[in-house]
Amino acid sequence: MVVRNTFYMIANDTLSDSDESLYAVTPQSVSTDVPTKKVAVFSTSSSIRQLTRADLQRTGDQKASSNETKIISEKNNKNHTLLKANMSHVGEIVKKLHAEPDLLNVENPHPFRYVLNAPNICGTDDIYILAYIHTAPDHYKRRMTIRRTWGKMEHYDVPMRLIFVMGVSNVTQGLNETNTEKALEFESEQYGDIVQEDFLDSYHNLTYKGIAALKWITNYCSQATFILKTDDDIFVNTFSLIRYLKHFTKKNNGNVRDLIMCAVWYGMPVMRTGKWKVTKEEWKEDFYPTYCSGSAFILSTDVAIKLHRVSYHVPFFWVDDFYITGLLPLKAGNITHHQFLSTFVLNGDKLEELFTGQQWYSYVFSHVHNLNRIQAVWDKLLRLVKGEIFANIQTAKPGDLAKLDKPDTY
Numbered sequence: 550m551v552v553r554n555t556f557y558m559i560a561n562d563t564l565s566d567s568d569e570s571l572y573a574v575t576p577q578s579v580s581t582d583v584p585t586k587k588v589a590v591f592s593t594s595s596s597i598r599q600l601t602r603a604d605l606q607r608t609g610d611q612k613a614s615s616n617e618t619k620i621i622s623e624k625n626n627k628n629h630t631l632l633k634a635n636m637s638h639v640g641e642i643v644k645k646l647h648a649e650p651d652l653l654n655v656e657n658p659h660p661f662r663y664v665l666n667a668p669n670i671c672g673t674d675d676i677y678i679l680a681y682i683h684t685a686p687d688h689y690k691r692r693m694t695i696r697r698t699w700g701k702m703e704h705y706d707v708p709m710r711l712i713f714v715m716g717v718s719n720v721t722q723g724l725n726e727t728n729t730e731k732a733l734e735f736e737s738e739q740y741g742d743i744v745q746e747d748f749l750d751s752y753h754n755l756t757y758k759g760i761a762a763l764k765w766i767t768n769y770c771s772q773a774t775f776i777l778k779t780d781d782d783i784f785v786n787t788f789s790l791i792r793y794l795k796h797f798t799k800k801n802n803g804n805v806r807d808l809i810m811c812a813v814w815y816g817m818p819v820m821r822t823g824k825w826k827v828t829k830e831e832w833k834e835d836f837y838p839t840y841c842s843g844s845a846f847i848l849s850t851d852v853a854i855k856l857h858r859v860s861y862h863v864p865f866f867w868v869d870d871f872y873i874t875g876l877l878p879l880k881a882g883n884i885t886h887h888q889f890l891s892t893f894v895l896n897g898d899k900l901e902e903l904f905t906g907q908q909w910y911s912y913v914f915s916h917v918h919n920l921n922r923i924q925a926v927w928d929k930l931l932r933l934v935k936g937e938i939f940a941n942i943q944t945a946k947p948g949d950l951a952k953l954d955k956p957d958t959y
Contacts, residue, residue, distance in 0.1 A: 655861040659760050664717060664730075665737045665745040670710050671770035677707035678791070679773040679850075681762040684713045684781040685750050686729045689736065691781040694920060696740065698927035699785045707791055710770070712742050713781070714762045716750030755843075755869035763857035763873075766850065774805060776848040783845050784915045784923060786904055788934050793892065793913065794847070807883055808849040809874060811841030812890040827868065838879060839886055842893070843870025845914040855881040889913075905929045907940040 671679065680700065684692055692713050702709045718729050737743040744765050748757045759778075766776060775794055779785060798805050817837045819827050848856075856877040863880050866872045878884040894903050894915035903912050904926055917923055932938045 656864045657760075657861055659757070659764065659860070661746040661748050661757065661761065663745065664747050665733060665743045666765075667712055667737070667741050667744055668769050670712055670742060671773065673772070675708055676710055676770060676773040678709045678775050678777055678787075678794075679766060679770045680709065680711040680777040680779065680785075681744075681766070682711060682713050682779050682781050683755070683758055683762075684715050686715055686718045686733055686745075688781050689732065690920065692736075694923050695781065696742075698923055699787045704931070705787060705791060709787070710773075712744050712762075712765065714744045714758055714765070716746060716748040716754060716758060716761075719749060719751075753867045756865060756867055756872045759869050759873040760857065760860050763853050763860065766853045767857045771850060771854060773850045776850055776853045777845070778843075778848070779845045779914070780843070782917050784900060784904070784917050784926070785845070786909070786913050786930065788930075789892070789910050790847075790913045792910070793889075797887075805849045806851050807885055808887060809841060809846060809852060809878065809884060810848075810887045810889045811846035811874065812844075812893050813839060813841060813886045813888045815839055825868070831866070837871055838875055840871045840875025841886065843874070844916065845893075846874060847889070852878075852881075852884055855884070901926050905933065905940065909933055909940060 682692075682695060682700075695711070700711050702711070733743060733745065737745075744761065746757070746761045748754055748761075750758070762778070766773070777785070777790070797810070814837070817840070819832055819835055819837060821827065856873065859877055859880040863872070863876050866876060874886075878886075892911065892913035894900060894912050897916035897918040900915045900917065901922060903909070904915065909930060929938070933940060
């Protein structure tokens, strides 16, 4: 059961000292010193639970005493207003919460609302692959490159859709932020594939971005067969990906449930220094349980829905690839990680050589170091797929065999 867009707080004033403990900011969030209508204040789990219970009780029980109402009102004054979003659905939400009362005790609430949405991307169509791409508000060129290359759905013999998922720009950027948001609104109107929630788009909030995507899939595209997650700096050989997925489905007699397919990391050490520094307080163990490289992975859609459901009961952890593909599957249970590492090109400098070479069909994912080369690589790959050109074949000296690896028959 999914509860969407029900509890939010608007930051229109600076918090007073007495409110700081109730509205503690965690983890990185926007400053409440700058008025904004779009950015939600992050609250601690206990505070959200406290407000959640109070608000649901007031909504679901019309016989609540006036004394209780007065106490709740006093607790939420000082210009901090509880936004009654989707009030037309509150009665239905309350009924579902009564059926699943444990949802009142969420560890990781996701109290964000849509700034931009694309609810009709999938509709009721049969979708083979729904691709969601982590992006940022100002990454317009990257999104356009994807739309013109591997994200151009007309090239494929299976129905595919894609969305770009992001948060909002830092409000302290002022005019630049305003211009970015206006450009995003125009882009959304043009392409209809932007999903933006009102959390701050930052490195330490990537987990929120991942949960936002899982929530969107659960609500708007649950009929898809597979879910592809990538970043906007990843090149995808979608032709090869479709071939692998069809082969996997046939090999498993059509059973594509409980699946995560990715570059699986086993026993990865926890980084205690540098950009990915994680403190002992955040994660006390020295090694992570099994999880996936966050650059790209494939889920069966039932797994995406399961991960969204359990995300409310797994405490927030900012390392998003581990949280989404490691912690959440552990909580959900009965989810299998399938190794797909052989299809990854880890050295982005090899992109053109490998994706247009003699074994172009063996590779699926690669980081992009030079955005300007993507179109050229894609154009050549298209011609290879159509049989208009042929890759150069390795030659061997007399008496030697050409050392050609067999393509992966995953």
